[in-house]
Amino acid sequence: MNRKEFIQQVGAGVAVLLVPACFGGLSGCSNSGSYPAAPTNVDFTLDVSSGALASNGGYLVSNGIVIARTTSGTFLAVSAACTHEGTTVEYISAKSYFYCPRHGATFSSGGQVTGGPATKALVTYNTALTGTSLRVFS
Ligand code: FES
Incomplete structure (x- = not known):
């Protein structure tokens, strides 16, 4: 079982306890607040007829954006x-949130911070599905 599978099965609460968090100046976390800027002027399409986005719960990273398909089939897009x-954050489909595997920050499906050490939200993008073509745009 890999880390992603473990987290999906055990849940965020336990995972946060097991991941060396960036709290109280623990080692391994500089808390620099430095990260790549979120993509701007975004407008691209993806074929969702195959690959990770063909099934509910899948996700992929493209153009600096995580595109996820929820367990109910809705598409989400946030800065990666x-x-x-x-x-790069991961999408945890079982709980519908985004997770950073480095220090354990969590973000809601709408990109809002739900657990530190991150303090700023992920940028969200629009999605529109036409047939099997998913448009992701600012
Ligand atoms: S890089 Fe530290 S929580 Fe994501």
């Missing part, structure tokens, strides 16, 4: 770089 120190 964690607002703590820039690690």
